[in-house]
Amino acid sequence: MTVETEDVAAPPSIASSMSNTPPQLTLPQPTSPTPTSPAEEENDGVDQVADGEVEDDPLGSDEASTDFTDPADPQERIIEMHNPETAALLAQVSQIMNASHQDFSFACGGSVPIALPAETSETESQSSSGSSSSSHEIATTAASNPVTIRWDPRDPSTPAARCKLTFPLDSSGDEHQAMDGLLANMLPATFGLGGKDVYDESYRKAAKLDPSSFSTNFSPYETGIIATVAQMLLPDIEGDFAVRRAVKAELYKLNVYEGPSGHFHAHVDTPRSRSQFGSLVVCLPAAHEGGMLEVRHNGKAMQFDWSSTASNNNSDEGDDNGGGGDLAATIKWAAFYSDCEHEVFEVRAGHRVTLTYNLYAVSADTTRYDAVRAITSPLVGHMNALLDNKDFMPEGGYLGFYTTHAYAHTSDDFDPSSLKGVDMVIWQGFQRLGCGVCLRPILNADCWNPEDAELIVGGEDFSMHISECELRDRRDLEGILDEWDKDEDIKHDDIAWLNEPGNTQTQLIYTAYGNEAFATAFYSWCSIIIGVPPHGDEGRMALAEPYA
Numbered sequence: 001m002t003v004e005t006e007d008v009a010a011p012p013s014i015a016s017s018m019s020n021t022p023p024q025l026t027l028p029q030p031t032s033p034t035p036t037s038p039a040e041e042e043n044d045g046v047d048q049v050a051d052g053e054v055e056d057d058p059l060g061s062d063e064a065s066t067d068f069t070d071p072a073d074p075q076e077r078i079i080e081m082h083n084p085e086t087a088a089l090l091a092q093v094s095q096i097m098n099a100s101h102q103d104f105s106f107a108c109g110g111s112v113p114i115a116l117p118a119e120t121s122e123t124e125s126q127s128s129s130g131s132s133s134s135s136h137e138i139a140t141t142a143a144s145n146p147v148t149i150r151w152d153p154r155d156p157s158t159p160a161a162r163c164k165l166t167f168p169l170d171s172s173g174d175e176h177q178a179m180d181g182l183l184a185n186m187l188p189a190t191f192g193l194g195g196k197d198v199y200d201e202s203y204r205k206a207a208k209l210d211p212s213s214f215s216t217n218f219s220p221y222e223t224g225i226i227a228t229v230a231q232m233l234l235p236d237i238e239g240d241f242a243v244r245r246a247v248k249a250e251l252y253k254l255n256v257y258e259g260p261s262g263h264f265h266a267h268v269d270t271p272r273s274r275s276q277f278g279s280l281v282v283c284l285p286a287a288h289e290g291g292m293l294e295v296r297h298n299g300k301a302m303q304f305d306w307s308s309t310a311s312n313n314n315s316d317e318g319d320d321n322g323g324g325g326d327l328a329a330t331i332k333w334a335a336f337y338s339d340c341e342h343e344v345f346e347v348r349a350g351h352r353v354t355l356t357y358n359l360y361a362v363s364a365d366t367t368r369y370d371a372v373r374a375i376t377s378p379l380v381g382h383m384n385a386l387l388d389n390k391d392f393m394p395e396g397g398y399l400g401f402y403t404t405h406a407y408a409h410t411s412d413d414f415d416p417s418s419l420k421g422v423d424m425v426i427w428q429g430f431q432r433l434g435c436g437v438c439l440r441p442i443l444n445a446d447c448w449n450p451e452d453a454e455l456i457v458g459g460e461d462f463s464m465h466i467s468e469c470e471l472r473d474r475r476d477l478e479g480i481l482d483e484w485d486k487d488e489d490i491k492h493d494d495i496a497w498l499n500e501p502g503n504t505q506t507q508l509i510y511t512a513y514g515n516e517a518f519a520t521a522f523y524s525w526c527s528i529i530i531g532v533p534p535h536g537d538e539g540r541m542a543l544a545e546p547y548a
């Protein structure tokens with residue numbers, strides 16, 4: 001497995017953070033996506049853009065799963081290829097894997113109290129029982145110091161004291177003036193569309209500053225946020241892997257969504273490199289109404305409402321108007337896989353002030369408590385039982401798993417260290433059990449006509465067809481396939497698939513509304529192909545040859 005080798009500040013250990021006062025980790029219960037108004041429905045989801053035209057093609061919908069079903073009965077084909085026992089075991093394990101996918105979160109969030117200088121210990125003790133809409137709470141974070149933002153003024157004669165805001169705001173006139181000063185020095189926030197940065201207030205209305213124009217003392221590492229995100233969103237299975245994964249957070253923007261009408265329409269975040277797996281939003285305490293963040297994946301939605309009037313802000317410990325109670329001194333955060341569609345609903349009043357970070361998977365030597373172990377262990381147990389069974393693929397064969405997330409990739413390589421959720425468990429689990437695993441792009445051979453869709457496992461090339469977004473007829477595709485598929489000896493029909501593909505978007509093309517125009521990394525879905533060795537007298541045999 002290749003991983004990036006950048007240095008990363010070690011996340012605080014859980015043991016040490018457990019001794020801190022425990023604020024909450026919030027895993028809002030997934031719900032159905034928030035209904036949109038009829039006008040929004042037309043444009044619901046991510047608009048896929050090709051050739052400057054905007055087409056409605058929501059990302060994350062499950063609409064394609066039936067389109068991709070192989071016309072031949074897969075069970076019949078597997079019986080032909082293997083034996084009835086293999087087919088029955090496959091059906092069983094495929095059911096387990098599909099169900100397990102639901103157990104993995106695609107977003108998580110929490111809160112961090114701000115310890116005001118005179119009342120540090122009091123704030124810490126209060127934060128332990130703060131209310132939350134969550135049913136899952138883990139003590140992970142330490143209190144933060146008051147958060148200061150300093151920015152570069154356009155007018156260099158502006159005194160430094162006028163280019164600074166400290167949260168929580170003290171609601172004095174000076175603070176209001178400073179907020180106005182900040183807004184006056186910010187730029188309109190653009191988003192990526194068809195490879196260009198676009199400003200369109202109907203899609204996004206917000207102000208931004210790049211990290212080169214501001215600084216802050218806030219650290220998502222010191223507050224334990226990054227350690228929590230690593231547990232929730234970068235699962236590793238137990239075992240003796242030389243490399244474990246850690247999270248590197250890179251400050252990306254300061255944003256202010258101002259009421260009325262600040263918002264960011266549904267989009268996915270533009271990947272900045274192939275190791276980027278997620279995005280983190282940190283909301284600083286400033287009074288606002290509205291502005292809920294909703295993150296969607298696979299027909300589920302998670303909501304993060306940090307407004308002053310949110311129900312989870314109505315605890316005994318603080319007033320709920322953001323105007324000076326303890327909860328006004330709380331930082332809220334959410335992290336999610338950045339291929340998941342998300343949206344910031346309208347801020348009706350006040351200022352929703354956020355720091356955003358890009359999250360990258362990097363290597364880590366640290367052993368850490370693995371919050372998803374309870375999910376991964378049984379799944380790996382099922383894989384083990386399957387392979388131990390001498391009636392399962394006695395002669396060996398190929399299993400396939402369509403990834404449940406899209407991945408950012410850049411050039412001619414795909415980085416398995418950024419695999420998300422159950423995808424990583426499948427990858428690491430089968431590898432650890434002695435199978436060969438590799439990643440393969442998936443091509444939809446009739447991408448312009450989903451009715452006739454036919455999936456093809458396409459070689460080892462993850463890169464080059466991104467710009468071929470003008471596929472108009474089969475001849476274009478045949479040219480691509482000749483080039484792409486030429487060395488591939490695993491054929492789609494040789495593979496016993498463990499799940500159904502969940503998305504229409506395949507390797508060919510994926511450009512969409514992102515949060516920034518950025519043309520060097522793209523998302524696509526792919527497949528994990530598992531080479532199962534034959535079963536001999538002494539159990540599964542070793543793989544005959546290296547497998548990649």
Ligand SMILES: O=C(O)CCC(=O)C(=O)O
Nearest residue numbers: 269281293344354356515
């Ligand atoms: O502010 C938020 O909650 C999300 C912002 C966002 O999606 C982005 O900056 O890409």
Ligand SMILES: [Fe+2]
Nearest residue numbers: 268269342515
């Ligand atoms: Fe975003």
